[in-house]
Amino acid sequence: MNDEPNARDSIAEDARVEALEQRLKAAREREEQRNRPVGGAGTDANYRLGSRVLSELIGGIGGGALIGWVIDRVVIDRLAGGTSSWGLLVMLFLGIIVAFRNIIRISSRRPD
Numbered sequence: 001m002n003d004e005p006n007a008r009d010s011i012a013e014d015a016r017v018e019a020l021e022q023r024l025k026a027a028r029e030r031e032e033q034r035n036r037p038v039g040g041a042g043t044d045a046n047y048r049l050g051s052r053v054l055s056e057l058i059g060g061i062g063g064g065a066l067i068g069w070v071i072d073r074v075v076i077d078r079l080a081g082g083t084s085s086w087g088l089l090v091m092l093f094l095g096i097i098v099a100f101r102n103i104i105r106i107s108s109r110r111p112d
Contacts, residue, residue, distance in 0.1 A: 049106070056102045064095015 068091030076084050 053103050053106060056106065057099045060095040060099025060102065061092065062095075064091045064093070064098070067091045067095075 065088060068085075068088035071087030071091060072085055076087055
């Protein structure tokens with residue numbers, strides 16, 4: 001008869017130990033989830049894509065403006081002798097077109 005109460009105690013202890021283990025496991029999972037970095041691979045990819053779009057826009061506009069300015073200074077000033085800025089305007093416009101074409105091409109590409 002002494003064995004019977006011990007069996008109940010061991011069963012009760014096992015249930016308490018299992019409940020404790022389950023609570024510890026849940027607490028560990030919550031802690032891992034809380035300590036996980038906020039960003040992820042998707043955020044990094046979006047950041048890189050946004051940086052690329054911005055660089056295309058700035059590069060297209062800046063490159064067009066620079067090439068247009070050089071054309072104005074070298075070609076138009078020497079040939080026409082005037083201060084016309086048609087080279088700058090035309091090349092700036094072409095730079096904007098190229099930048100937007102590249103941005104559309106980047107945005108229409110399928111994600112990897």
